[in-house]
Amino acid sequence: MSIKRFFSALLFFLFSYSAYSQTQPxxxxxxxxxDLKLSVDANxxxxxxxxNNEQPSAYEKVFTVLTGxxxxxxxVDxxxxxQNSxxxxxxxxxxxGLSTALGGQRLVRESIGTISASGLLSSVYQEKRGNTDLLISRYEPPKKSITFFKASFRNPINSTTLEGQLIDLVNVGYQFIGRPLPTKPITYQVSDARSVKRYTLIPAEVWEFPIDGKKIKATRFYKTTSKEDTNTFEIWFSEGKNFPIRSVIGLxxxxxxxxxxxxxxLPNL
Known part of the structure; x- marks a missing residue:
């Protein structure tokens, strides 16, 4: 396990969907x-x-001092x-404190694409995690092809055939603004700028969150897991506006x- 992969996983986060008659505003x-909070089970x-006979990285030594x-x-998103994009x-x-310890590193991500009746469709997704290389995915539906790049569009790493609609790790949280939440499980093709994974989200119970002195109701969705993908993922969408209120990833x-x-x-609109 490399230092880059561990740091990327700790900064991996956030926020997935289906067609309705309404469209985004x-x-x-x-x-x-x-606010991003982290809990680490050092044991x-x-x-x-x-x-696996591995040694802890320098990043891990910083995070293992955390308790609770x-x-x-x-x-900030x-x-x-x-109208169409x-x-x-x-x-x-x-x-x-952590910024000083880890040399001021930060996570920068960007999602660009089109808006359709089925939500936000990813065309270009890119991210740079700390000191790691910039990673980019570009999806071209007419060619039924998605290409992955490192550092710039001049440096393609690989490409693969992909049919259908694609979302990514940034736009997933904003799929339902202006559209009703689904009431049945939904499956998506999701780009993380390295590969494409299939996520199935299942709607669950309604919670209440105190925000801005108000009690905001939000519906929880959770991702199915498998032997190949044991990471858990949950996201809560507020009633009415369908804003992403909370997301939790269990690595x-x-x-x-x-x-x-x-x-x-709540954002000022």
Missing amino acids: TNFAAKFEY KRAAYLKK TVQVANI DVKFT YQITSIGNLIA SEQYGATIQVDLKK
Whole structure:
């Protein structure tokens, strides 16, 4: 397990969907601010390293001093819809202490694509996690092809055939703004700029969250797991506006960590 992969997994986060008669609102623009909290099971991680005869990375030594659930980063998503297209820029900054310890690294992601009756369709998704290389995926539906790049579009890594609709790790949280939430399980093809995975989300119970002095009701969705994909994923969408209120990712035993992202306040619209 490399240092880059461990750090990327700890910063991996956030926020998946189906066709309805309604479409997303046009000329929508808002900023969504989130707190990212992390809990680390140091014993589980140590057991995994021992079993695989691996040594902990420098990043792990920073995170293993954490006890309980601790805020480690702030995230701001700049979301813009026009009539037929969208752009979402997401920037995650570590809080002061961790930023100093890890050299001011941050997570920068961007999703660009089109808006259809079935939601936000990803054309280009790119992300840069800390000191790792910029990774990009570009989907061209007419060619039924998705290509992955490293550093720039001049450096393709691989490509594969892909039919249907594609979303990504940034636009998943904003699929239902202006559209009703699904009431049945839904499956999506999701790009993480490295590969495409299939996520099936299942609607569950309604929770209440205190935000801006109000009690906001939100419906929980959770991802199915398998032997090949043991990571858990949950996301809550607010009633009415269908904003992403909370998301939780439970990383597998090799990381022993849980990431929770909470909306700090309702955006000004």
